[in-house]
Amino acid sequence: MSVIVEPDEPPGAHPPAPPLGGPYRSDTLPDPPMIVLTDRWKLERSYTIEVAEKAGAYVTARRALTEMEPAKLIDEVKAANVRGRGGAGFPAGVKWSFVKPVAGKPVYLVVNADEGEPGTFKDRSIMELDPHRLVEGCIISCWAIGAHVGYVYVRGELALSIRRLERAIAEAREKGYLGAKPFGRDFPIEIYVHRGAGAYICGEETALLNSLEGKRGEPRLKPPFPAVEGAFGAPTAVNNVETIASVPDIVKMGGAKWAALGQLPNDGGSRIYGVSGHVKKPGLYEAPVGITLRDLIYGLGGGIRGAENGRTLKGVIPGGASTPILRPDFLVHAPDEKHPLHKWHGKSEIDVPLGVDTMRALGTMLGTCCAIVMDDTVDMVEAARNLMRFFHHESCGQCTPCREGTAWIERILTAMVEERARPNELELLVDVSNEIMGTTICALADGATMAMLGFVKKFPEELRAYVKRSKAPGLTAGLGTGRALPVLGASSDVVPPGRLVLPRGESGTQRGGAS
Amino acid sequence: MTFTLSPEREKLLDQIIARYPEKRAACLPALQLCQEQTGHIEEAAVAWVAEKLALSTAQVQGVVTFYTMFQQKKVAPNVVWICRTLSCELMGAKAVQQALEKKLGCHAGETSKDGKVTLLKAECLAACGYGPMMQLNDEYHLALTPEKAVEIVEAAKDRARDLPIGDPGGWQFGPQGGGTR
Ligand SMILES: Cc1cc2nc3c(=O)[nH]c(=O)nc-3n(C[C@H](O)[C@H](O)[C@H](O)COP(=O)(O)O)c2cc1C
Numbered sequence: 001m002s003v004i005v006e007p008d009e010p011p012g013a014h015p016p017a018p019p020l021g022g023p024y025r026s027d028t029l030p031d032p033p034m035i036v037l038t039d040r041w042k043l044e045r046s047y048t049i050e051v052a053e054k055a056g057a058y059v060t061a062r063r064a065l066t067e068m069e070p071a072k073l074i075d076e077v078k079a080a081n082v083r084g085r086g087g088a089g090f091p092a093g094v095k096w097s098f099v100k101p102v103a104g105k106p107v108y109l110v111v112n113a114d115e116g117e118p119g120t121f122k123d124r125s126i127m128e129l130d131p132h133r134l135v136e137g138c139i140i141s142c143w144a145i146g147a148h149v150g151y152v153y154v155r156g157e158l159a160l161s162i163r164r165l166e167r168a169i170a171e172a173r174e175k176g177y178l179g180a181k182p183f184g185r186d187f188p189i190e191i192y193v194h195r196g197a198g199a200y201i202c203g204e205e206t207a208l209l210n211s212l213e214g215k216r217g218e219p220r221l222k223p224p225f226p227a228v229e230g231a232f233g234a235p236t237a238v239n240n241v242e243t244i245a246s247v248p249d250i251v252k253m254g255g256a257k258w259a260a261l262g263q264l265p266n267d268g269g270s271r272i273y274g275v276s277g278h279v280k281k282p283g284l285y286e287a288p289v290g291i292t293l294r295d296l297i298y299g300l301g302g303g304i305r306g307a308e309n310g311r312t313l314k315g316v317i318p319g320g321a322s323t324p325i326l327r328p329d330f331l332v333h334a335p336d337e338k339h340p341l342h343k344w345h346g347k348s349e350i351d352v353p354l355g356v357d358t359m360r361a362l363g364t365m366l367g368t369c370c371a372i373v374m375d376d377t378v379d380m381v382e383a384a385r386n387l388m389r390f391f392h393h394e395s396c397g398q399c400t401p402c403r404e405g406t407a408w409i410e411r412i413l414t415a416m417v418e419e420r421a422r423p424n425e426l427e428l429l430v431d432v433s434n435e436i437m438g439t440t441i442c443a444l445a446d447g448a449t450m451a452m453l454g455f456v457k458k459f460p461e462e463l464r465a466y467v468k469r470s471k472a473p474g475l476t477a478g479l480g481t482g483r484a485l486p487v488l489g490a491s492s493d494v495v496p497p498g499r500l501v502l503p504r505g506e507s508g509t510q511r512g513g514a515s
Numbered sequence: 516m517t518f519t520l521s522p523e524r525e526k527l528l529d530q531i532i533a534r535y536p537e538k539r540a541a542c543l544p545a546l547q548l549c550q551e552q553t554g555h556i557e558e559a560a561v562a563w564v565a566e567k568l569a570l571s572t573a574q575v576q577g578v579v580t581f582y583t584m585f586q587q588k589k590v591a592p593n594v595v596w597i598c599r600t601l602s603c604e605l606m607g608a609k610a611v612q613q614a615l616e617k618k619l620g621c622h623a624g625e626t627s628k629d630g631k632v633t634l635l636k637a638e639c640l641a642a643c644g645y646g647p648m649m650q651l652n653d654e655y656h657l658a659l660t661p662e663k664a665v666e667i668v669e670a671a672k673d674r675a676r677d678l679p680i681g682d683p684g685g686w687q688f689g690p691q692g693g694g695t696r
């Protein structure tokens with residue numbers, strides 16, 4: 001007997017956005033909501049093949065395998081402008097076109113379902129509520145890139161996702177949609193679930209491949225990229241769950257039409273937004289690419305929790321822990337007409353549409369599109385410390401700058417919180433972060449330091465206040481390294497991109513955004 | 516001390532091995548089956564897996580130590596993972612942890628006095644919109660209050676745990692990655 005009672009409506013499954021009721025109105029947020037990818041989520045037992053098929057599952061896979069050639073499918077995905085939903089935002093169609101079979105080697109599809117970026121909880125819900133969409137996406141994707149085997153690497157903790165996905169695969173197999181002749185096409189396809197065992201770093205695509213191969217989940221040096229040398233040394237497409245789950249809709253609607261669902265150039269479709277933290281209605285909502293953080297927080301999220309009692313928005317992390325924080329009272333400064341954000345010059349950072357390129361121009365990242373909202377009661381140093389503890393804990397330890405640097409950052413923040421930071425410790429924090437950037441095998445360290453520097457840029461006064469309150473004596477040398485501490489900003493006039501020169505003195509009214 | 520996987524589990528493992536072009540790829544599933552059988556990864560299990568997959572014990576041990584879900588020490592029949600990452604923290608995860616520590620009479624990282632529950636801190640478990648949350652064995656419990664968390668863990672203490680083989684909670688791997696109910 002199993003101890004898990006399978007709930008028909010699992011906890012964690014919030015229904016898609018209800019039509020907007022309240023006073024919030026916006027040009028960018030469609031009302032009624034746009035429901036494409038999540039259209040089956042509200043159905044009872046949506047994860048079974050009977051329900052999913054009644055609602056249209058596998059119609060597109062059948063058409064793709066019986067009527068469409070792989071090259072045509074790749075063209076549709078290219079036309080769809082689907083930017084990878086796993087965080088990096090690479091165009092999926094372009095990635096697929098890099099995956100070329102090599103003589104004597106198979107091609108693999110690997111789906112990244114290791115969802116672990118703090119703040120992110122969309123992929124789990126896709127697998128729990130509509131696993132057949134993912135399976136259908138896998139079938140079409142395998143055919144498109146020429147893979148006979150697809151592995152779905154699911155985070156080990158996600159037991160319900162694994163169970164529902166295994167079941168969906170079995171059901172599809174029974175129906176003849178997988179196996180030796182899917183939909184009668186002489187092109188065998190098998191999909192396997194590979195269960196992870198708890199390690200955030202396995203979400204990084206090359207670490208994931210090592211883990212799939214039964215090794216420690218340590219990232220590999222790139223190049224070679226997975227498209228050339230991926231799983232078991234063979235060309236591999238690694239894609240996020242949501243990216244692959246979007247494929248059936250892309251093929252069904254046609255790439256160009258699907259792309260037009262989005263509101264931004266070169267960034268198409270509709271996607272799942274998450275919002276957690278201090279909002280009235282945290283959860284997952286589907287909306288077109290290009291809504292704003294304001295739409296997400298005040299429209300879909302129902303506004304700030306406790307607004308009646310004076311609570312206001314202090315900061316928001318737009319797309320998972322690695323993405324630098326934004327402040328509603330910071331304004332976009334882009335007077336140059338050629339600047340990509342010129343259209344939003346003078347507006348709040350949270351009024352810039354959420355897109356891969358727009359967020360990058362703003363100095364942050366779109367990431368996974370799952371925002372963490374913090375109200376005015378939040379201590380930003382504590383928040384930063386929480387996330388930096390996470391990155392330190394999850395560093396795989398291969399690269400010294402990452403292993404030691406994340407430890408330093410956590411230690412400095414802890415010293416601040418415990419009011420025993422030394423006078424120049426904020427400068428040290430910035431220095432360590434600057435030093436780590438760009439020196440490591442994978443992007444975990446860059447993500448951690450970008451996020452850290454984001455806190456420094458946006459809330460320097462809070463960090464300084466902690467240092468001021470501390471009573472420790474001055475620091476004269478690097479923490480036991482024997483290295484004299486560089487004086488911040490003095491080492492070089494030219495600051496490499498991404499690095500931060502800490503502004504001296506108070507800087508509370510600094511204007512944020514594009515620089 | 517010797518270790519062998521039960522015949523049903525070993526049969527399942529053989530099917531899983533067949534899914535991959537290399538035997539070694541079944542290392543995680545093999546260890547998962549071992550842990551499912553005995554609650555944690557015994558030293559002898561490492562040797563058994565190494566032998567089965569033609570690896571060195573050092574290679575397998577390296578894998579065991581890398582992943583947080585592999586328990587290297589004996590744990591209680593019930594394991595509670597409480598998420599302490601930012602989204603949950605903003606919603607009051609600390610108070611939930613403290614309530615559980617008080618009730619169980621142990622700190623996070625330890626097993627309760629009665630030996631029935633091991634309490635562990637976890638990093639983000641992909642349920643951030645519904646925090647604070649905890650994972651009790653394989654189940655997610657969301658939108659907790661300290662009282663609710665204590666109640667859930669207390670109720671679980673004496674519940675029989677008898678999971679079917681080879682699966683995170685009620686679904687069996689079948690041949691070729693499929694499954695049968
Ligand atoms: C530290 C780190 C963790 C990551 N975690 C995930 C993850 O949990 N899920 C995911 O889909 N991508 C994750 N990624 C991104 C993947 O490396 C990769 O870009 C992605 O799976 C590609 O899929 P996409 O193009 O469909 O987005 C992570 C990257 C890094 C550097």
Ligand code: SF4
Pocket residue numbers: 201218219394395396397398399400402403440441442443444445446
């Ligand atoms: S950057 Fe950090 S996580 Fe990435 S490979 Fe190096 S040590 Fe590992």
Ligand code: FES
Pocket residue numbers: 118119120598599600601602603604638639640641642643644646648
């Ligand atoms: S922060 Fe707790 S589940 Fe993500």
